[in-house]
Amino acid sequence: MSQHDLIPHLFRIEFRKITAVLCKHFGLEHVEVAEDIASETFLLAMETWKYQGIPPNPTGWLYTTAKNKVKNLLHRDQIFKTNVAQNLSHDITLEPAEPDLSEPNITDSQLQMLFAICHPAIAPEAQIGLALRLLCGFGIEEIATAFLTNTETISKRLYRAKEKLREERISLHATEAAIHDRLEAVLTTIYLLFNEGYYSESSDTVLREDFCHEAMRLTTLLLDNPQTSLPKVHALFALMCFHSSRFKARTSATGELILYADQDETLWDKTLITKGAFHLHQASHGELTRYHLEAGIAYWHTVKEDTHEKWEAILQLYNRLLQIEYSPIAALNRTFALAKANGKAAALAEAEKLQLTTNPFYYTLLGELYTGIDNAKAKDCFRQALALAKSSGDKHTIQKRMDEL
Amino acid sequence: MNEYALLMRHEDGSKVASPEQMQIWMKQTMDWIGGIAAQNKFVSGTGLLFDGAKVVGHKNVVTNGPFGDIKETLGGLMIVKAESVDEAIEFAKGCPVLQGAGNTVEVRQIAKSDGVH
Numbered sequence: 001m002s003q004h005d006l007i008p009h010l011f012r013i014e015f016r017k018i019t020a021v022l023c024k025h026f027g028l029e030h031v032e033v034a035e036d037i038a039s040e041t042f043l044l045a046m047e048t049w050k051y052q053g054i055p056p057n058p059t060g061w062l063y064t065t066a067k068n069k070v071k072n073l074l075h076r077d078q079i080f081k082t083n084v085a086q087n088l089s090h091d092i093t094l095e096p097a098e099p100d101l102s103e104p105n106i107t108d109s110q111l112q113m114l115f116a117i118c119h120p121a122i123a124p125e126a127q128i129g130l131a132l133r134l135l136c137g138f139g140i141e142e143i144a145t146a147f148l149t150n151t152e153t154i155s156k157r158l159y160r161a162k163e164k165l166r167e168e169r170i171s172l173h174a175t176e177a178a179i180h181d182r183l184e185a186v187l188t189t190i191y192l193l194f195n196e197g198y199y200s201e202s203s204d205t206v207l208r209e210d211f212c213h214e215a216m217r218l219t220t221l222l223l224d225n226p227q228t229s230l231p232k233v234h235a236l237f238a239l240m241c242f243h244s245s246r247f248k249a250r251t252s253a254t255g256e257l258i259l260y261a262d263q264d265e266t267l268w269d270k271t272l273i274t275k276g277a278f279h280l281h282q283a284s285h286g287e288l289t290r291y292h293l294e295a296g297i298a299y300w301h302t303v304k305e306d307t308h309e310k311w312e313a314i315l316q317l318y319n320r321l322l323q324i325e326y327s328p329i330a331a332l333n334r335t336f337a338l339a340k341a342n343g344k345a346a347a348l349a350e351a352e353k354l355q356l357t358t359n360p361f362y363y364t365l366l367g368e369l370y371t372g373i374d375n376a377k378a379k380d381c382f383r384q385a386l387a388l389a390k391s392s393g394d395k396h397t398i399q400k401r402m403d404e405l
Numbered sequence: 406m407n408e409y410a411l412l413m414r415h416e417d418g419s420k421v422a423s424p425e426q427m428q429i430w431m432k433q434t435m436d437w438i439g440g441i442a443a444q445n446k447f448v449s450g451t452g453l454l455f456d457g458a459k460v461v462g463h464k465n466v467v468t469n470g471p472f473g474d475i476k477e478t479l480g481g482l483m484i485v486k487a488e489s490v491d492e493a494i495e496f497a498k499g500c501p502v503l504q505g506a507g508n509t510v511e512v513r514q515i516a517k518s519d520g521v522h
Contacts (some may be wrong), residue, residue: 321441323447341434342439350440378520 010058011042012210016137017101018066018223022386023134025070025099028116029166031134037073041066055253063101070099111221112134112172117161118185121168126161127189128196133158136193137212146200146211186222187236187291190215194240216240232370234283235291240300241276245269264303273302293321297333311340328356334367344369360388364398371405379405407488408448410514413481422484441496443484450483472481477509479492479495484515 015038022034035194055061092232115132132138132146144154156344157214164170174182197211219237222228250258280295296317318334331354339347349370354363363385382402389395441447449511454480458470480502487493490512497503497510 059452226488312432315439316435319435319442322439322442326445326447331445334439334443338436338439350443353440353444 013139017106024109079142107334115174120184231283231286232277232289238276240278290325315341360385411483412478412511413502414509415480446486448484452481
């Protein structure tokens, strides 16, 4: 790793570790203190390393500095307490405990934090924001870029969420029952975090892949814990493995998105596909969740060959998925699979019933289905899709299809 | 938006179909339900097994299966959302059960607990 990459990498990895451990150390109501200390530690690193060079063990340097900052803070706090409030309390320890920055405690702290921020009192979008900030170490600016909004909005959202953590006195020590109850929200947060990376319209591809890797890392934390290593967690992990196997193939050298049909499958990551298959197998008992179905669909997309068997399987998975969890995009994808499995005529009849008339992808699908059946109508549909499309990438793709007609 | 029950009745539930025929019906049924779900109109549904079916009658008399005296038997039920009974009827028309002569799909609005219906 070059020196240029080292600092951002270290920052992202170590910021979240220090923050999680310090949150556990101070209590979640002091999350800002934890963040401040982590930030100050990095600020000092930037200042010092600039002149003295990067120390041989940068991580150790950061941990020692963070520990010292905690000690100083507690010491100042103690002077205040002993001077001002000496008669009120007698059980103040003179030597404050040092935060434990060992690997098991880091993992433990991050897992606890994940369940704390998925408390039902915190709004879902704030949960993702907090996860990105506190658990993944992303900066406010990066989060704003990913969500296509400004830093002010994200700052406000995070501020309100932290207020909520305090008001509700949310503890890091979730009970076994709370872990059970919140697992669904935790999985949704991780799932959305992954999708934010995978489908975001943000042009920063490196950042987007980082989001996906972070989502996978958080899922690994759950899989390593016996209480949360459940079939649906394996299914979610399998889904992410299958999707991310196509990372290298889905963007061109110039950063443009390459559609599935045009991808060079030799660039697909076979190791991740195998890993996904392993976890999907681990998921094959217990209740059937949306993650199982989506992982199944993603699995079939790792088979490039266009067989009837493939599309029939995908169609049936979408049929089930829509019964559990409707979404417009699933409805459109289901209709596409229907065209592949049952023919365009059958799919057209079903597509006309969907009436998703504000969705550009609806018209793109209709355009595809009419192509070869009624080209004039197909062109009309693509024109409507073009008028509704938001991102330049989508507009470009639609224009290309129109020109081909 | 109201909810409607689609009650699928078979004229003769004891009829045995070939595995190939069953597979075709299964796919048609799954595609039919998927099509309703794709319009976000699916609420719930299930097939009903004929195997081991019992009928509990007056004075708790239990008989085996509904096939002795009653010819029409319930094969499955589904609940859908629809703007009107006409829309629910359109959903019912796609039901593969109707390919069998004598089979029916009964469409019934689900009572709301609002004290009016």
